[in-house]
Amino acid sequence: MTRRTHSSISSHFPCGRLLRLGSALIRELIDAADNWLGFKRLELTVYTDNAPAIRLYERFGFEREGIRRSYAFKAGAYVDALGxxxxxY
Known part of the structure; x- marks a missing residue:
């Protein structure tokens, strides 16, 4: 039995504009993970300066686990990401 697998979805929603789409996407992913795939744990990474996305993920039960310092080079500078x-249960 596979204990761990990885899928990647990159989403770049402009602040506030497409949060309804983001909510629908997260809702469907969680439904599939919980009710069809039997996943116990979902993980994601988000840039620390993306407050609207962090709030969205927290509304769906995601919890902050840690900061990844200098995670990516974005717009000419290294930026942190939140796991x-x-x-x-």
Missing amino acids: MARLR
Whole structure:
């Protein structure tokens, strides 16, 4: 039995404009993970300066797990990212 797998979805939603789409996407991913795939843990990474996305993920039960310093080079500077996860008990 596979204990761990990785999928990547990159989303770049402009602040506030497409959060309804983001909510719908996260809702469907969680539904599939919980009810069809039997995943216990979902993980994601988000830039620390993306407050609207962080709030969205927290509304869906994701919790902050740690900061990844200098995670990526963005717009001419290194930026941090936040690791988040959602556990199903």
